[in-house]
Amino acid sequence: DAKTTQPNSMESNEEEPVHLPCNHSTISGTDYIHWYRQLPSQGPEYVIHGLTSNVNNRMASLAIAEDRKSSTLILHRATLRDAAVYYCILRRDSGAGSYQLTFGKGTKLSVIP
């Protein structure tokens, strides 16, 4: 399985932008980059995903390097509710049109009031 590397933890001040990095140097051409987050005592929650181009949605932006070996999740204004573990995942096709998500350790984001 293609692996991702993320910092164990990061801190941000409330209402400031946060850039969460992810390295995936063994990514293959068909792997999608997914980001999920897990708030304390909750199930993971989808954040954003992309293949080659940068992506924006109401929650965040995803910046993908031109060689696709790294990506950055951008939270434009961190709130206390954004404190969570953020997972960068390469979506690998399992065959028969299905796919599986392989979660790593993720980055624990702390937001300081």
Next chain:
Amino acid sequence: DTAVSQTPKYLVTQMGNDKSIKCEQNLGHDTMYWYKQDSKKFLKIMFSYNNKELIINETVPNRFSPKSPDKAHLNLHINSLELGDSAVYFCASSPWAGGETQYFGPGTRLLVL
């Protein structure tokens, strides 16, 4: 409205017992999953069903048996519980097997004594 629900939320039981965890989704999705999150917080996929058919079956002991009576339900039965089965079990669903987003339930916290 709860999208993906699991029962029970907490489960404390003795070694050797048999227990079941139930999962229901009201999103009309075709595909459902079971994940296990261990004490080190690693989240690993166990099974996936698409339209009641098993499509992903990771290396999981035979004591774990998923059952999908219809595509809105995916239950997990565990025989002869062991201490190492203590974990948080998450159910998830996606619109189809190749669907881009998985929606997770709140988790079932299983403690085996």
